[in-house]
Amino acid sequence: MKKFYALLVWCVMSIAISYAQEVPMTKLQIETFNKEVSNKNKEIKTIDTDFIQYKNISFMSKEIESKGKMLLSIPNKLLWKYNSPIAYSVLFNNQKISINDQGKKNNIDLGNNKKFAKINNLIVSSVSGQMFDEKEFSIRYFMDKKRRIAKMKPINKEISQYISEIVLYFDEGQNTVSEVKLIEPSADYTRIVFVNKKLNTKIDEKSFSN
């Protein structure tokens, strides 16, 4: 009987481990994945989704949570609207950023700041999944039982001082990003999980005002 229990525990544990384990994709799997994501991207005109942002700091006992809504209209309009813990929104519109901090407004012209423009492009392309740019990143592909995963290290040294790795997660059967993990040089990270995602719904132009 003891042996049976030991075997049972071993089975359960090995199933749990294999369930969570990431394995590298084969060449063929990578090709298929890239094709599927890129085909899906061509279809995307808008994304309307809720998000939960988790900030992970090594010395804190739990993650710090923020929530909000994200609207994206290809090619260049992106609204991040936080409603918890505070009302705060950032609108990327063409080359301009406008911030609305509980009614206080602030504008930043991206044209003057190449670095900011690059980071903005990174955000837009990461949420829409248009990021598999081999010139900008060295990319490794993995999969576990539930998701396909792209781990991307920025090649540009300037960018890598801010972000050491971006990990994109694609839930099973989906070709758009369901979670983004931005890992910092200190190993602390921010996870953004997208929920209630709607693709190609009509978004009123007025929504992109801040």
Place this chain on the structure above:
Amino acid sequence: MRKVFLTSLLIILVSSCSVYQGPVDSKKDYNSNDETVENAVFATIGEEHVFRAEVKVFKKELSGMLIVKRMNEEEHRIVLTSDFGNTLFDFSIYKEGYKANYVMPDLNKKIVLNMLAHDFGYLVRSQYQPIEKAVNESQIVYKSKEKKGQSFIIVNTKDKEVREVIYSKTYKPKVRYKFGEEVKGIIEIEHLNLPLNIKLIPIDF
């Protein structure tokens, strides 16, 4: 005429160069002190604090999150992040000095780091050994000698809580910290010699 001019100039010089005495009417208000003053805000080891940080620097306004935790007797950890979550700086503050665990490249200048460490060092300090105190009906002003300059700790006589800390060089106040003066929990850091103010609003997380 020349004598009058010189005398008045001397009076102006002397009066403008008088040693800063904190929020009291006269230097004579102070008596010697041997009490220790505790500021309980960041004194508990392991307690985690998250604030919405609103920074006004010159005419610009920035915002983000400030995370503070007392790790042990010796160390406070302080992290400022942007609203998107990326870390701007991560400091370990000790009684003597600090260590920058991470600093965003744009902020990584010694003068900026020293100022931030100084500002936040006073913010999280939980104990003072003042040499003098001045008592009135509503408050007690403690005067404490520092390595460079002095600090004035203002304690409310009713609840015995620290309401304000003013750090000064010999002649002029430099930074004022207000602890929940208007709304409980809200902390304000006001620089008196340059346009830099920080408001910290506590967040439940």
